[in-house]
Amino acid sequence: MSFDFRPYSDGSKDVAAALNAAMARGETVLNVPPGDYRLDVPLVLPSCTNIAADPAARFFAGDANRASAVVVNSDTEKGNKNITISGGIWDGCAATHKRTSYKDPDYAGRFFHFINVRDLCCTDMHIRDGACYQVSLGRVTDFRFERIVFDGKVHPMCQDGVHIGGGCERGVVRNIRAIDGATGDDLIALNADDVNHYSHNAGQQDLPIRKILVEDVQAANCWTAVRVLSIKSEISDVVLRGFKVGYRRHGINADAARYCADPIFKDAEHPNGVGALRNVLFEDFELWYAGDRPKRSETVTWETNGKGVVFRNFHVARGREKPTDKPVPPAFRIRKVGPTRVVADGVESVLQPGEELLLKANSYRSVNIGDLD
Numbered sequence: 102m103s104f105d106f107r108p109y110s111d112g113s114k115d116v117a118a119a120l121n122a123a124m125a126r127g128e129t130v131l132n133v134p135p136g137d138y139r140l141d142v143p144l145v146l147p148s149c150t151n152i153a154a155d156p157a158a159r160f161f162a163g164d165a166n167r168a169s170a171v172v173v174n175s176d177t178e179k180g181n182k183n184i185t186i187s188g189g190i191w192d193g194c195a196a197t198h199k200r201t202s203y204k205d206p207d208y209a210g211r212f213f214h215f216i217n218v219r220d221l222c223c224t225d226m227h228i229r230d231g232a233c234y235q236v237s238l239g240r241v242t243d244f245r246f247e248r249i250v251f252d253g254k255v256h257p258m259c260q261d262g263v264h265i266g267g268g269c270e271r272g273v274v275r276n277i278r279a280i281d282g283a284t285g286d287d288l289i290a291l292n293a294d295d296v297n298h299y300s301h302n303a304g305q306q307d308l309p310i311r312k313i314l315v316e317d318v319q320a321a322n323c324w325t326a327v328r329v330l331s332i333k334s335e336i337s338d339v340v341l342r343g344f345k346v347g348y349r350r351h352g353i354n355a356d357a358a359r360y361c362a363d364p365i366f367k368d369a370e371h372p373n374g375v376g377a378l379r380n381v382l383f384e385d386f387e388l389w390y391a392g393d394r395p396k397r398s399e400t401v402t403w404e405t406n407g408k409g410v411v412f413r414n415f416h417v418a419r420g421r422e423k424p425t426d427k428p429v430p431p432a433f434r435i436r437k438v439g440p441t442r443v444v445a446d447g448v449e450s451v452l453q454p455g456e457e458l459l460l461k462a463n464s465y466r467s468v469n470i471g472d473l474d
Contacts, residue, residue: 104128109136110135110136111137112136112138113139114139115140116138116140117139117140117143117144121145124145124146131150131153133154135155137159138159139163140160140172141165143170144160145174145175146174146175147174148175148176148181148183148184149183152185152189153188154188154189155188156189158188159189159192162194162212169208169211169214169300170211171191173216177216177217179217181217184215184218186223187222187223191212191228193212193231193232193235193253194232195231195253195255196254198210199232200233204299204362205300209301210231210257211232211237212233213236214237215238216305217239218240218241219242220243220244221245223246223247224246225248227249228250228252229283231260235260235284236249237261237301238269239304241269241272242270242272244271244273247274249278252283253283257285259286260285260324262283263277263315264290264292265289267294267307269311269313271311274318277289277318277319279321280320282322282323284320284324287328287354288320288325288326288346289315289327289328289341290327290328291310291330291336291339292305292310293309293330293334293377296361309335309337310339311335314339314340315342316341316342316343317343319346322347322392323349324351325351326348326353327352329353329381329405331375331376331377335378336377336381338380339380340381341381342382344388345387346388346389348388348389349390351402352386353383353386353403355405356402356404357376374404374454376404376406377406377407378408379409380408381410383411383413388416388418389419390422395427397425397430399430399431399433400431401433401434403438404438408471410469412465412470414466415465417432417464432461435452435457436456436458439473440452441470441471441473442470442472445465446466
C-alpha cells in the first residue's frame with residue numbers, strides 16, 4: 102500500500118489528517134512527489150516513520166493550523182524511535198500565523214517539535230518562515246540534522262533555527278545554511294535551562310545537554326549565531342566548529358538569559374555567577390556584525406561559568422562590517438562569573454566576582470576560559 106498524494110497536491114485541502122490516519126494504520130514509509138501539501142492539523146509521526154520528499158514537495162501550515170507545533174512525534178511520554186525525514190520544503194507561513202507576542206499563551210508557533218525521541222534523522226530540507234522555533238528538540242538522543250537551509254522573509258522573535266533543549270545527547274548538526282535574513286533569533290541554541298512555562302517551551306525540561314557536534318554553519322545575516330544557556334544544568338562535551346556567520350545582535354551569547362524580559366534567576370542571589378559548562382570547544386569561527394544599529398555589542402558575550410571552555414582560531418571579520426563612527430566593541434566581554442582564569446594567546450588574566458575582562462583583538466589563536474580550582 103502506498104499513500105496517494107495526488108488528491109492533495111494542489112494545496113486545496115488538508116493532507117495532515119489523512120496522513121495521520123495512514124500512519125496510524127502502519128503506513129509509515131512515505132514517498133512524497135512534488136506539490137503543495139496543506140497541513141491544517143499537526144502531522145503526528147510514530148516510531149519508524151520514513152518520509153522521503155521530493156525537493157519540490159512543499160508542506161505548509163494552513164490558515165486553520167494554530168497547533169502548538171506543525172510536525173510532532175506521537176508519544177512524548179513513552180518516547181518514539183527511528184524517525185527519518187529527508188527532502189522537501191517545510192513552510193510555517195509566519196506572515197499569516199502571527200503570535201500575539203513572544204509570551205502568547207495560546208499559540209506556540211513551532212514547526213518541528215520533537216520530545217523524547219531516539220534515532221532522529223532530518224536531512225536535505227528547506228525550513229521556512231516558522232512563527233517561532235523552526236526545529237525544537239527536547240530529550241532527543243542519537244540525532245542528526247544535516248544539509249538544512251533556513252530561509253524566509255518573516256523573522257519574528259523566538260524564531261530559532263535548531264533549538265536544542267534539556268536532555269539532548271549524542272547529536273550532530275552539520276551543514277546548516279541561513280539565507281534571506283533567517284533566522285529571527287538564535288540560529289543554533291543549546292538551552293539546558295530555560296523559561297519553560299512559555300508556550301514555545303512546552304514539553305522542555307531543565308536537564309543536561311551532552312555530546313553534541315555542530316559544524317559547517319553559514320549565514321550572512323541572522324540574529325544570533327550561537328546561544329548557550331546553562332544556569333544549573335550542565336552543557337558538556339560539545340564541539341562547535343566551522344562557523345561563518347554575520348549577525349544582527351550577538352555572535353555568541355552566553356549571558357544566561359539575564360537580559361530577557363523574564364530572567365530565570367536574580368544576580369544578587371548568585372554572587373559567583375551561574376552556569377555549568379564543561380569541555381566546550383568553539384573552533385574555526387568567523388563572525389561579523391551585519392546589522393544596522395549605531396551601537397554594537399561585543400561579538401562574544403560571556404557571562405557563564407565553565408571549565409575547559411576553549412575558543413580556537415577565532416576571528417572577527419571587521420572588513421565585512423559597515424563603517425561606523427562609534428567605538429568598535431571588543432571581541433569578548435567576560436564578566437559576571439565566579440573566580441575564573443582566562444588565557445588568551447598565552448596571556449593569563451584572573452577574574453574575581455564583579456570584575457570584567459575585555460579582549461579587543463580581532464583574531465585569537467586560542468582563548469581558554471575556566472573556573473579556578
